[in-house]
Amino acid sequence: MKKKILFVINTLSRAGAETALLELLAQLAAERGEDGQPRYELSLFVLMNQGELVQQIPEGVRLVNPRYAPVSVLEPKGRIYMGMTVVKCLLHRANLIRLWRYHWRVARAMRKEGRLMPDKLLWRAISDGARRFPEEYDLAVAFLEGGSAYYVADHVRTKKKAAFIHIDYQKAGYSRELDRDCYLQYDAVFPIGEQVKRAFLAVYPECSARTRIYHNRIDCEKIRKMSGQPGGFTDDFDGIRLLTVGRLTPQKAYPVAIEAMRQLKAEGYPVRWYVLGEGSSRRELEQHIASCGLKEDFLLLGAVENPYPYYRQTDIYxxxxxxxxxxxxxxxxxxxxxxxxASECNREQITDGEDGILCALDAAAVKEAVGFLIRNPDRRRAYAQAALKRPVNYENEERLLEQLLSEKE
Known part of the structure; x- marks a missing residue:
């Protein structure tokens, strides 16, 4: 019989974890048993009922949301929809009243650390207020921290539970008190890298025996093919193009990039910086860009459906x-x-001086690294060639879910 697997994710908007989930679902949907039939019966639940990537859900994956809005959480319309969902969840099952002690206690702990984060504080109410399903699964997978992790831990009928961890757990603002120790309920925890694993186990050391690295999957051939499609830069700039791809959020530290760009321009470098992504920090960043006199040189292009021509055409990422x-x-x-x-937190992905440059998260350090590559085109080309040769192997990860499904309860 086919194994029934449910994946849960917070939203399905354009971002790294969401892209990785779609690639993983495509891989699982393509797997066949000895009879030539699909090995898995795959379902997907999007906790917030929204996200523009819904059209990219692979064939053979069932979206179980009875209602769904194909809008980004970063668009004005999407933010309104998201707000309505949060209000409904707070009112559903009297969550606002039932969870007031939890909210008060966690908010007080956050304030003591100087990091009050309402979005993380609300995940518990969103999880508890989300639709529940009577169906039982062989495996339920929480693909993100926060709401989806709480939902799978508390509200899914399943034989096995697995959770992916995509961020530095503590730096992102999570804690055991916030999570109510939910990861102790999981049969497997899959950090996406060694640094993520270390940060998670520093908080949940008792999960060590069931924690295995599961790298995010990308389709390299698809990316290369899409990079050759029409698109990319439309201006006639003939200097050095810098590119950054990522949401406009505090995590991405764009003020550092803006200041580095100001310094590059002050030193006379013929450079223009482009950012692909959208987010809650746009207005603040636009004001910062204007105050530095960079409106023509540091460009926020928004989210694009196919970013790969930009990568192919850029000089330095x-x-x-x-x-x-x-x-x-x-x-x-x-x-x-x-x-x-890249900044030093990306050390796991780049070997400094071999396939790129790692530097401190400091405007002067970023400026110096970029300036070095502008002045040394041979080194730039050497790093690019080395990046192409970096090995990509998902063989070990492909077995992890299968092994979990085959283990006896």
Whole structure:
């Protein structure tokens, strides 16, 4: 009989984890048994009932949401829809009243640390207020932290439970009190990289025996093919193009990039910086860009359906972020042979001085690294060629879900 697997994710908007989930679902949907039939019966539940990537759900994967809005959580219409969903969840089952002690206690702990994060604080109510299903599964997978992790832990009837971890657990603002120790209920925990694993086990050491790295999957051939499609830069700039791909959020540390760009321009470098992505920090960043006199030189292009022509056409890819799990954008840049400058939190993906440059998350350090590659085109080309040769192997990860399904309860 086919094994029934349910995947749960918070939203299905354009971002790294969502892209990785779609690739994993495509891989699982393509697997066949000895009889030539699909090995798995795959279902997907999107906790917030929204996201523009719904059309990219692979054939053979059933979306179980009875209602769904194909809008981004970053668009005005999408933010309104998301707000309505949050209100419904707070009112459903009297969650606002039932969870007030939890919200008060966790909010107080967050304030003590100087990091009050309403979005993370609300995941518990969203999880508890989401639709529940009577169906039982062989495996339920929470593909993101927060809401989906709480939902699978508490509200899914399943024989086995697995959770993916995509971020530095502590730096992202999670805690055992916030999670109510939900990861102790999981049969397997899959961090997407070694740094993510270490950060998670520093908080949940008792999960060590059931924690295995499961790298995010990307379709390299598809990416290369899409990079040759029409698209990319439309201006007539003939200098050095810098590219960053990522949501406009504090995690991505764009003020550092903006200041680095100001310094590059002040030193006379013929450079223009482009950012693909959308997010809650857009207005603040636009004001910062204007105050630095960079409205023509640091361009926020928004989210695009096919970013790969931009990678192919750029001179240097820059990923100076505050913290990461394992960046899909860096993997894509390497697949397309980009010379890369990245902050030190991306050390797991780049070997400094061999296939890119790692630097401190500091404007002067980013400026110096970018300036070095502008002044040394031979080194730029060497890093690009080395990035292309970086090995990609998913063989070990492909067995992890199968092994979990075959284990006796």
């Amino acid at each position: 820059v990923h100076a972020t505050g913290y990461e799990g394992k960046s899909i954008a860096i993997q894509e840049a390497q697949t397309l042979g980009c010379a890369i400058v």
